[in-house]
Amino acid sequence: MLKYPYELPELPYEYDALEPFIDSETMHYHHDKHFKTYIDNLNKALEPYPQLQKMPLEWLLMNPFRIPPEIRTFLMNNAGGVYNHYLFFNNLTPEKEKNQPTTKLSSMIEKQFGSMENLKKIFIENAESVFGSGYTFLTMAQNGMLKIINTANQDTVLMFNVMPVILVDVWEHAYYLKYKNLRKEYLENIFNVINWQAFFN
Ligand code: MN3
Numbered sequence: 001m002l003k004y005p006y007e008l009p010e011l012p013y014e015y016d017a018l019e020p021f022i023d024s025e026t027m028h029y030h031h032d033k034h035f036k037t038y039i040d041n042l043n044k045a046l047e048p049y050p051q052l053q054k055m056p057l058e059w060l061l062m063n064p065f066r067i068p069p070e071i072r073t074f075l076m077n078n079a080g081g082v083y084n085h086y087l088f089f090n091n092l093t094p095e096k097e098k099n100q101p102t103t104k105l106s107s108m109i110e111k112q113f114g115s116m117e118n119l120k121k122i123f124i125e126n127a128e129s130v131f132g133s134g135y136t137f138l139t140m141a142q143n144g145m146l147k148i149i150n151t152a153n154q155d156t157v158l159m160f161n162v163m164p165v166i167l168v169d170v171w172e173h174a175y176y177l178k179y180k181n182l183r184k185e186y187l188e189n190i191f192n193v194i195n196w197q198a199f200f201n
Helices: 024-046 057-062 069-090 103-113 116-128 183-193
Strands: 134-140 146-152 163-169
Touching: 024 069, 057 069, 069 163, 103 116, 103 146, 116 134, 116 146, 116 183
Parallel strands: none
Antiparallel strands: 134 146, 134 163
16 A cells, blocks of 8 residues: 555545535645655655665554664654555545445444534544644544544554544644634534545445
């Protein structure tokens, strides 16, 4: 899927497909500039290390202490940026039938969170509380336990041994052009275009 040399994947929908919730200009900056910069920097970090080039992206992210200390922070930040943005853009869709969970996931949500509305409320509260830059994930453990996890900067959820169900990028670059400082408004709007079926079927 994702391997060296990394390339910017195409958006799986048109830039304006998520309007009015996520505007086309934000999508261009976020995908073509921010995401691309993480890709370019990750390639740059790996260029002098043929052994590391062969390793899957997930391996790099799960083995920080196998990364030479002189490039560790730079490589981890950019590997996380590539991994999280790959998930993020695939986690959105204009297709209405995918903007809701499958019947199976719906019943798990109702059982564990009471209702979809309650999950959304708790998710948004968590995402509002991310201090500075990061992400909010809804994750699922192997036993089916759903959990909301916030990560800082470009940290991933790989270390928690869970799979992402949905995620929201709460870096300002994800919403500032349209929503300015109103993170909560961005969060409420992005729920209209979440692809609930991207990682869980
Ligand atoms: Mn981003």
